[in-house]
Amino acid sequence: xxxxxxxxxxxxxxxxxxxxxxxxxxxxxxxxxxxxxxxxxxxxxxxxxxxxxxxxxxxxxxxxxxxxxxxxxxxxxxxxxxxxxxxxxxxxxxxxxxxxxxxxxxxxxxxxxxxxxxxxxxxxxxxxxxxxxxxxxxxxxxxxxxxxxxxxxxxxx
Amino acid sequence: xxxxxxxxxxxxxxxxxxxxxxxxxxxxxxxxxxxxxxxxxxxxxxxxxxxxxxxxxxxxxxxxxxxxxxxxxxxxxxxxxxxxxxxxxxxxxxxxxxxxxxxxxxxxxxxxxxxxxxxxxxxxxxxxxxxxxxxxxxxxxxxxxxxxxxxxxxxxxxxxxxxxxxxxxxxxxxxxxxxxxxxxxxxxxxxxxxxxxxxxxxxxxxxxxxxxxxxxxxxxxxxxxxxxxxxxxxxxxxxxxxxxxxxxxxxxxxxxxxxxxxxxxxxxxxxxxxxxxxxxxx
Numbered sequence: 001x002x003x004x005x006x007x008x009x010x011x012x013x014x015x016x017x018x019x020x021x022x023x024x025x026x027x028x029x030x031x032x033x034x035x036x037x038x039x040x041x042x043x044x045x046x047x048x049x050x051x052x053x054x055x056x057x058x059x060x061x062x063x064x065x066x067x068x069x070x071x072x073x074x075x076x077x078x079x080x081x082x083x084x085x086x087x088x089x090x091x092x093x094x095x096x097x098x099x100x101x102x103x104x105x106x107x108x109x110x111x112x113x114x115x116x117x118x119x120x121x122x123x124x125x126x127x128x129x130x131x132x133x134x135x136x137x138x139x140x141x142x143x144x145x146x147x148x149x150x151x152x153x154x155x156x157x
Numbered sequence: 158x159x160x161x162x163x164x165x166x167x168x169x170x171x172x173x174x175x176x177x178x179x180x181x182x183x184x185x186x187x188x189x190x191x192x193x194x195x196x197x198x199x200x201x202x203x204x205x206x207x208x209x210x211x212x213x214x215x216x217x218x219x220x221x222x223x224x225x226x227x228x229x230x231x232x233x234x235x236x237x238x239x240x241x242x243x244x245x246x247x248x249x250x251x252x253x254x255x256x257x258x259x260x261x262x263x264x265x266x267x268x269x270x271x272x273x274x275x276x277x278x279x280x281x282x283x284x285x286x287x288x289x290x291x292x293x294x295x296x297x298x299x300x301x302x303x304x305x306x307x308x309x310x311x312x313x314x315x316x317x318x319x320x321x322x323x324x325x326x327x328x329x330x331x332x333x334x335x336x337x338x339x340x341x342x343x344x345x346x347x348x349x350x351x352x353x354x355x356x357x358x359x360x361x362x363x364x365x366x367x368x369x370x371x372x373x374x375x376x377x378x379x380x381x382x383x384x385x386x387x388x389x390x391x392x393x394x395x396x397x398x399x400x401x402x403x404x405x406x407x408x409x410x411x412x413x414x415x416x417x418x419x420x421x422x423x424x425x426x427x428x429x430x431x432x433x434x435x436x437x438x439x
Contacts, residue, residue: 003271022274022295022299024299025303048292049292049295049296049299050296051296051299051300051303051390051393052300052303052379052386052387052388052389052390052393053303053386053387053390055379055387055389056379056380056381056387059376059379059381060381078289078292079292079296086375087374087375087376087379087389088374088375088376088377089376090376103287103289103423105287105422105423105424107422110285110286110287110420111287112287112288112289143422143424144424145289145422145423145424146423146424147424147427147428150427
């Protein structure tokens with residue numbers, strides 16, 4: 001559960017921000033100004049947890065993005081997908097998810113694996129095309145470990 | 158929807174009560190239902206004189222009935238040995254508490270939280286459980302510490318005022334008091350808990366707030382004013398739990414605990430109907 005880190009790169013009007021670690025009340029979004037950006041890409045693979053204050057700080061931060069900006073969430077871990085589905089405003093109306101992780105679980109071994117679902121491959125708009133088979137390290141078939149109607153709810157928007 | 162029928166409870170469920178606890182069950186304080194959504198669990202808790210809402214479809218129904226019996230038999234048991242009261246109510250004692258405990262840390266200020274989370278994660282890693290479950294538990298630990306540091310020392314008994322801003326660099330618990338976070342496990346479940354020495358939690362207000370998150374939307378319940386917490390932390394704890402426990406000895410202590418099943422898929426965990434136990438006394 002690493003400490004919160006943020007890395008910001010700007011090329012023209014495109015802003016790429018990579019976030020990682022535990023997002024809580026101490027996570028500082030102050031240095032990550034979004035004003036003036038035409039496109040904002042948030043790379044989120046490294047986010048390990050987010051608490052209630054972190055959710056609040058996140059929503060306040062993404063609200064500062066220009067309404068005309070195109071916002072893209074990339075490689076959303078489960079903790080981010082859960083918040084997108086649970087909290088209105090966590091994914092603003094001008095934002096979309098380009099890719100996100102889906103947990104798979106093996107009842108036999110108890111192993112867990114995160115599979116990246118990418119737009120145009122494993123999902124297209126609201127349609128999900130899950131991989132035919134996912135196996136754990138010992139070759140056991142794993143099952144998608146989500147309630148599909150809940151976890152993929154954000155794709156219906 | 159009326160009150161659930163209380164008649165014949167002993168006939169129906171008395172055989173599930175283990176020997177040392179038999180005869181001590183106050184069935185009037187236990188509301189047994191089959192499979193209710195969280196909002197209904199809180200409605201039952203808030204509207205009827207029940208201290209325990211337990212569901213037959215919850216996989217730990219029998220165990221939680223015994224915990225309810227223990228609450229009736231020995232009012233102080235939960236305070237003395239919360240982990241064994243939850244995980245092994247028929248042998249709730251210090252020895253059992255020690256055997257079940259995998260992590261414990263006392264704290265007095267907000268700056269201790271990051272290190273506690275690291276230590277808790279390290280203890281959980283020793284259980285060989287899924288990473289996503291550990292992430293869920295760490296958020297529970299985080300929220301419990303946050304409530305103990307930022308809210309418990311500063312709120313009044315009606316919980317009308319908020320504590321200090323959560324982004325204040327350092328908040329110390331006043332009056333030389335401390336709080337304790339603890340985690341225990343048996344082969345099926347992990348129990349996470351926090352005890353503070355203020356006893357200021359208003360359980361009715363807490364339940365109403367969590368219920369509201371289910372009845373409306375979580376986003377609508379976030380406090381954006383900047384003062385106090387976000388207002389959804391306890392909802393997040395309850396939502397991740399199979400059973401939730403809150404005991405308040407007014408102006409003496411508050412204990413909040415929950416359990417999370419292990420050796421179970423995340424999908425299975427999400428489908429579990431929830432049990433609720435609570436007690437407020439002087």
